[in-house]
Amino acid sequence: xxxxxxxxxxxxxxxxxxxGIPYALGGSLASSLVGEPRSTVDADIAVRLxxxxxxxxxxxxxxxxxxxxxxxxxxxxxxxxxxxxxTAHGLKVDVFVLSDDxxxxxxxxxxxxxxxxxxxxxxxxxxPEDQVLRKLQWFRDGGSVSDRQWRxxxxxxxxxxxxxxxxxxxxTAEAVGLDALLSEAVEDAECS
Numbered sequence: 001x002x003x004x005x006x007x008x009x010x011x012x013x014x015x016x017x018x019x020g021i022p023y024a025l026g027g028s029l030a031s032s033l034v035g036e037p038r039s040t041v042d043a044d045i046a047v048r049l050x051x052x053x054x055x056x057x058x059x060x061x062x063x064x065x066x067x068x069x070x071x072x073x074x075x076x077x078x079x080x081x082x083x084x085x086x087t088a089h090g091l092k093v094d095v096f097v098l099s100d101d102x103x104x105x106x107x108x109x110x111x112x113x114x115x116x117x118x119x120x121x122x123x124x125x126x127x128p129e130d131q132v133l134r135k136l137q138w139f140r141d142g143g144s145v146s147d148r149q150w151r152x153x154x155x156x157x158x159x160x161x162x163x164x165x166x167x168x169x170x171x172t173a174e175a176v177g178l179d180a181l182l183s184e185a186v187e188d189a190e191c192s
Contacts, residue, residue, distance in 0.1 A: 003089045005029055005043040010119055011064065012045060012084060012093055019057055022048040024111040026096070026126045026134060028152065033114065034128045035155035038148075042092040046107050046126065049097050051076055079104075102176055103137060106130055128160050129169050136178045136185065150185070157189035 009025055016023045024030075027044030049057075054076055061067050066085040072095075075082040079099035085092050098104035110127040126134065132153050139149040157164070173182040 003086070003091065005040065005091055005093075006116065006119060006123075008086050008089070008091045008093055009043045009045065009123060010121055011086075012061075013123055014121065015057070015060055016045075016047065019053055019060075021053075021057070022108045022111075022124075024107055024124045024126045026107065026131065027094070028148070030126050031131050031135065031152040031156055033116070033125060034131065035152055035159050038152070042094060044094045044096060046096045046098050046104070048108050049076055102172065103130070103133055106172065107134065128156050128163075129165050129172075132156050132164075132169060132182070132185070133172055133176070133178060136173070136181045137176070140178065140181060144181075150188075153185045154189045154192060157186055158192060161189065 006029065009029070013023060013025075024046045025043065026046050028038055028040040029043050032038055032040075051073075054073070058067055058069060058072060061084060062069075064086070066087050068082060072082040074080070075095070075097045079097050081094050081096045083092050083094055098108060107126050107130050110130055111124045112127050113122050114125045115122050135149045135153045135156075139146050139153070142149070169182060170179065173179045
């Protein structure tokens, strides 16, 4: 059976749900659900994860995935990222351990439960507004050169026009210094 990135996310999400660990699908898979689909070879999952149950979690995950344990422990301590690899299918998931900063908190607090046709269970997905903000942050932090991130933002804004919580978007963008980029992206979305 051919396995895709979303199938892998369902497996990992099931484990996270079993442990009561809040997560949200993010990145290009999430933006493809609410914007314009594009291909990707991996998946991004944001998690609120502490050291308290990490050993149990990693024991469970290593039964099916390659987990670089030192990198995973370091990611928990530093609130960064590590990878899970499905060695049977060569698929990778980037796991982002969230901090207490505003965008990280909101990514979990505002996540939405989504039914995706063909998958056996629903998934928690980053809200469209928080996808826009997160991708604008990645765009800015990457030197404002990632055409893919920018296109994803514009596609979400265009596709979801009228359905987005613009007050939340504008207020939060201003709070994290993304307001100028958001204005530019909104203008691009309206012109395309």
